[in-house]
Amino acid sequence: MANNDTKICPYCAETDNKVIDSRLSKDGNVIRRRRECLVCSRRFTTYEHIEEIPIMIVKKDGRREIFNRDKYTCQYCGHQSRSLTLDHVVPRYREGQHTWENIVSACNQCK
Numbered sequence: 001m002a003n004n005d006t007k008i009c010p011y012c013a014e015t016d017n018k019v020i021d022s023r024l025s026k027d028g029n030v031i032r033r034r035r036e037c038l039v040c041s042r043r044f045t046t047y048e049h050i051e052e053i054p055i056m057i058v059k060k061d062g063r064r065e066i067f068n069r070d071k072y073t074c075q076y077c078g079h080q081s082r083s084l085t086l087d088h089v090v091p092r093y094r095e096g097q098h099t100w101e102n103i104v105s106a107c108n109q110c111k
């Protein structure tokens with residue numbers, strides 16, 4: 001599976017980074033993500049067009065796969081926990097889909 005979630009650090013070109021914030025643009029077409037490079041600790045922003053996001057429906061029992069992908073870390077505050085929940089980046093009422101790219105791990109404070 002191609003990991004489209006990986007964005008390259010513009011400073012050191014490393015691919016290891018964590019998402020510290022995800023925001024949907026006003027028109028609902030772009031997800032703006034603040035990322036922090038795990039290698040050089042610098043922060044950068046990526047813009048992801050929703051239509052470019054591959055539709056990968058998460059299976060009913062896919063929670064663990066999402067948590068594994070996110071390394072059991074809340075994608076909003078970076079808190080590591082075994083009791084995370086799933087959060088839709090684009091909310092359901094805005095037709096956010098139950099897909100791999102639209103679901104992130106979140107702790108109970110951030111969901």
Ligand SMILES: [Zn+2]
Pocket residue numbers: 009010011012013014037038039040041042
């Ligand atoms: Zn870097």
Ligand SMILES: [Zn+2]
Pocket residue numbers: 074075076077078079106107108109110
């Ligand atoms: Zn959190």
